[in-house]
Amino acid sequence: MKIAVCIKRAADMETRFKIAPSGTSVDETGVKFDIADFDGFAVEAALQIKEKEGAGEVTVISLGADAVQETLRKALSMGADKAVHLKADAVPADALAIARVLAAELETGGYDLMLFGRMAIDAANQSVGPMAAELLGVPCVTAASQLTIANGKGTARRELEGASEVLEFPLPAVVTIDEGIARPRLPSLKGIMAAKKKPLEVKPVQAGESRVTVIKMELPPERTGGRIIGEGPDAVPELVRLLQTEAKVL
Amino acid sequence: MANTFAFVESRGGELRRVGLEAVTAARRLADATGGGEVHALVMGAPGIAAKAETIGAHGADVVEVVEHAGLALYSPEVIAATAAARIGAASYRVAFFSASAQGRDLAPRVAAKVGASLGADATSFEAAGDAIVVRHPVNTGKVIATLSISGSPVILSLRPGAVTATKTPRTARVESIAPAMDPSAARVVPKELVAGNSAKLDLGEAPVIVSGGRGLRAPENFKLVEDLAAAFGNAAVGATRAVTDDGWRPHTDQIGQTGRLVSPDLYVACGISGAIQHLAGMRTSKTIVAINKDREAPIFKIADYGVVGDVLEVLPVLTEAVRKAKQSH
Ligand SMILES: Cc1cc2nc3c(=O)[nH]c(=O)nc-3n(C[C@H](O)[C@H](O)[C@H](O)COP(=O)(O)OP(=O)(O)OC[C@H]3O[C@@H](n4cnc5c(N)ncnc54)[C@H](O)[C@@H]3O)c2cc1C
Ligand SMILES: Nc1ncnc2c1ncn2[C@@H]1O[C@H](COP(=O)(O)O)[C@@H](O)[C@H]1O
Secondary structure, three states: OEEEEEOOEEEOOOOOOOEOOOOOOEOOOOOOEEEOHHHHHHHHHHHHHHHHHOOOEEEEEEEEOOOHHHHHHHHHHHOOOEEEEEEOOOOOOOHHHHHHHHHHHHHOOOOOEEEEEOOOOOOOOOOHHHHHHHHHOOOEEEEEEEEEEEOOEEEEEEEEOOEEEEEEEEOOEEEEEOOOOOOOOOOOHHHHHHHOOOOEEEEEOOOOOOOEEEEEEEOOOOOOOOOEEEEOHHHHHHHHHHHHHOOOOO | OOOEEEEEOEEOOEEOHHHHHHHHHHHHHHHHOOOOOEEEEEEEOOOHHHHHHHHHHOOOOEEEEEEOHHHOOOOHHHHHHHHHHHHHHOOOOEEEEEOOHHHHHHHHHHHHHHOOEEEEEEOEEEEEOOEEEEEEEEHHHOEEEEEEEOOOOEEEEEOOOOOOOOOOOOOOEEEEEOOOOOHHHOOOEEEEEEEOOOOOOOOOOOOEEEEEOHHHOOHHHHHHHHHHHHHHOOEEEEEOHHHHHOOOOOHHHEEOOOOEOOOOOEEEEEOOOOOHHHHHHHOOOOEEEEEEOOOOOOHHHHOOEEEEOOHHHHHHHHHHHHHHHHHOO
């Protein structure tokens, strides 16, 4: 089974974000970056499917500037076999523009399964995976929290509001991975050494026109909060009073 | 004058509130940009046509209804193909979807099919010249992006609750149409809809969320959380990853960076430390109450009302008090 996983380099979400002087991006000084959360789950899911099948190849693909090679190496050190760096100066804000570049690369690979994160933890569009599937004309299930692949067919479960649904689909297919499938493994020392020798191919690409432009980035208003109103069950009457008269939610 | 499109989400033959929010949003945009009609599309098993009146009452001029026995469950390929065909056949300026579980699956498929740009998970929207400007929380809500989206049409998925579903007296023309593909030809086949804890309200829609963490000590103590939710009457139950990982609660209940993003009117955090990844999912709640025995717990930094104490002792007393307060209304 040939599996591709599209992974994005994203800021660590524990960062105290600052806005860059331009006002249209986040200041990256001192910010730690890693594989975006859900994309890490997708890499782990791919490795587990390969291990279960006992054979296969996992290719990780990332679009971005040179720094994404570090992200790709991390996935290789987890156990992916090959990496492709789609080299561009920046990642467009337009999900469809990203999907077009990734789909063009995926199309050439003859993959049975193409995994994405449910969403990029930074851009949070939750769109690139299903868009790429449409462009490739292959079946797609999004936000899978369970996935089984057997005999050229997949079964996935996805969580809805207050319910979940089960879908079946033939391969090749695109699946976007939610939390719940697999927690990403930490690279072993051996894995880190092995990753240095694994192939990482660099392909310059031209992302097409972006019809989405960032006109402003800002921090949301700080929550004031931080008020302790009392201790133990004795605080309940005061709490209820505040909920009724001040917050007006009761 | 351009018309506006709205996809009306349904599940199990019932309209979902987010579907009516999409219609309301379309009406609002149409009115703000000089009129034009709102065309709504609703799809489901036979019987869904009975909902056309409600859709009209929320501002649609035309309700296109697709009824098919193969649409009892959400069939992504059939619905995306049909929505794309409707949008492609007219010149809408904006097509609204919901940023719900279903809408976030559907809207990108449709956008790719019609070659349109998507403004995903918008918390606000407005027309600005030829472009549509939206706000969209990024980086787990720690940064808010304002985006300008050009091209026509623009597809938007609206965050649940971003607009309030509102009635505007109107009688819609109802048109019955066929799905753009035969459901039996779909490659992705919906097999089953597994209901959650049925009586409970949904996390995305409930005005109140009572959430529990490891501080509850044992899975059976979640009964105390459920009791408080029941006392409010309009509450859903949430959880932290610590407890969904341990299997105390289903993964669907998880709130946070890798779980659900919620912003209810009231969020009651019970025995939750307030890890940054949990806050990412609930910090935009209007009012936050925290009950924790550790005065230094980070949750208190963002709580409007903090109670230092043992949840197992505080919850039963609070539940009783809330029940009384509700009764006296
Ligand atoms: C990549 C990543 C993603 C994550 N995503 C999420 C996510 O989406 N959602 C999420 O919730 N977490 C997430 N986490 C986990 C998160 O970091 C925390 O581990 C988790 O939120 C802690 O849950 P908790 O508050 O229930 O448990 P704890 O942190 O163990 O806190 C328990 C709290 O209960 C209090 N307590 C104990 N006993 C009592 C008592 N009797 N009465 C009152 N209080 C009591 C304690 O003082 C403590 O503050 C993620 C972590 C990572 C690394
Ligand atoms: N620059 C990128 N390189 C590789 N994969 C990406 C990139 N951007 C997005 N993706 C993939 O698309 C998914 C959804 O992204 P988004 O639609 O932006 O939330 C991510 O989880 C990744 O799997």
